[in-house]
Amino acid sequence: MPELPEVETVVKSIRPKLENKTIKNCQIYQNYSRIILHSSFHVLKNKILGKKIIQVTRRAKYIVLHLSEGYLIFHLRMTGQFQFNAQAPKHTTFSLDLSQGKMHFVDTRKFGTVEYHPDLTILEKKLGPEPLGEDFKLAPFQAALNKSAKNIKAYLLDQSKVAGLGNIYVDEVLWQAKIHPATKAGNLSKIQIVELFKAIPQILNFSIKHQGTTFINFYFEESKGGNFQNMLKVFNREGESCPRCNKVIVKIKFAGRGTHFCPACQKAKGNK
DNA sequence: TCGAATGTTGCGAA
DNA sequence: TTTCGCAACATTCG
Numbered sequence: 001m002p003e004l005p006e007v008e009t010v011v012k013s014i015r016p017k018l019e020n021k022t023i024k025n026c027q028i029y030q031n032y033s034r035i036i037l038h039s040s041f042h043v044l045k046n047k048i049l050g051k052k053i054i055q056v057t058r059r060a061k062y063i064v065l066h067l068s069e070g071y072l073i074f075h076l077r078m079t080g081q082f083q084f085n086a087q088a089p090k091h092t093t094f095s096l097d098l099s100q101g102k103m104h105f106v107d108t109r110k111f112g113t114v115e116y117h118p119d120l121t122i123l124e125k126k127l128g129p130e131p132l133g134e135d136f137k138l139a140p141f142q143a144a145l146n147k148s149a150k151n152i153k154a155y156l157l158d159q160s161k162v163a164g165l166g167n168i169y170v171d172e173v174l175w176q177a178k179i180h181p182a183t184k185a186g187n188l189s190k191i192q193i194v195e196l197f198k199a200i201p202q203i204l205n206f207s208i209k210h211q212g213t214t215f216i217n218f219y220f221e222e223s224k225g226g227n228f229q230n231m232l233k234v235f236n237r238e239g240e241s242c243p244r245c246n247k248v249i250v251k252i253k254f255a256g257r258g259t260h261f262c263p264a265c266q267k268a269k270g271n272k
Numbered sequence: 273t274c275g276a277a278t279g280t281t282g283c284g285a286a
Numbered sequence: 287t288t289t290c291g292c293a294a295c296a297t298t299c300g
Contacts, residue, residue, distance in 0.1 A: 003278055034295090061279080077279050079297080091297085109296050111279070150289065159280085168278050218278070235278090256291065258276080 004164030006212035011058045013220040025097035032093040037115040044116045060163035080112030127163040145185045153181035154255040171260045173199045175234045180266045234260040
């Protein structure tokens with residue numbers, strides 16, 4: 001169930017196994033054709049067969065295989081993983097046969113997706129700036145927040161605003177910036193926005209260093225897990241003490257998701 | 273047995 | 287028009 005740091009970890013781990021390999025064949029399993037977006041399996045197959053994988057990159061939570069012509073794009077959603085066994089493991093939905101080795105897309109919940117596009121405009125159209133990229137800048141971030149009536153938790157989960165944050169890192173980032181999740185984006189003070197702007201790349205980079213967060217089912221390279229779950233300040237820590245003020249962390253359902261925060265040091269209101 | 277789970281989309285209602 | 291809340295997708299786990 002990966003967010004940006006977990007996807008980054010996956011990309012790093014699969015890159016050496018994919019780059020400079022040629023796609024010899026591909027399979028879809030059972031009646032999982034619905035995981036192929038924007039075209040049919042057969043159309044996708046015809047597009048990618050014989051193409052060479054030039055480069056593997058990440059955009060938000062998407063994994064992008066740059067082919068000698070076009071792009072093959074994966075999204076892991078909640079439970080997607082890649083494995084390189086000879087045999088397709090249980091819950092494999094899609095496989096690539098490469099000039100050297102096979103890659104299986106293994107996905108217990110079957111929410112993960114595969115799509116082919118001649119260019120990346122379809123992603124760029126729906127995604128906001130990369131929080132670790134050069135176009136994530138304070139002034140436009142602030143201007144966009146000021147214009148929004150959304151609560152900040154939902155705002156940060158919205159991939160068209162900032163791309164790559166998910167439930168874990170939104171909770172962590174809001175704790176770091178001392179912002180209550182229900183605060184309206186447009187009511188954040190300048191100071192709060194600056195804190196938020198700093199916290200986002202800081203926490204994402206720190207998690208990437210620790211190879212992401214593994215609770216239940218994020219793994220890369222067959223069975224390795226990340227370590228960042230040991231560094232979390234609020235997520236999954238309901239009832240435990242806030243590392244900053246020692247008060248009890250609470251969990252509520254908010255913006256449709258489990259939401260963890262410290263009621264003592266994440267104030268209930270913006271102060272603009 | 274029931275509810276929740278690291279994601280996204282789409283719907284109806286406010 | 288924008289936001290909110292919820293269901294849906296399919297499966298596992300506590």
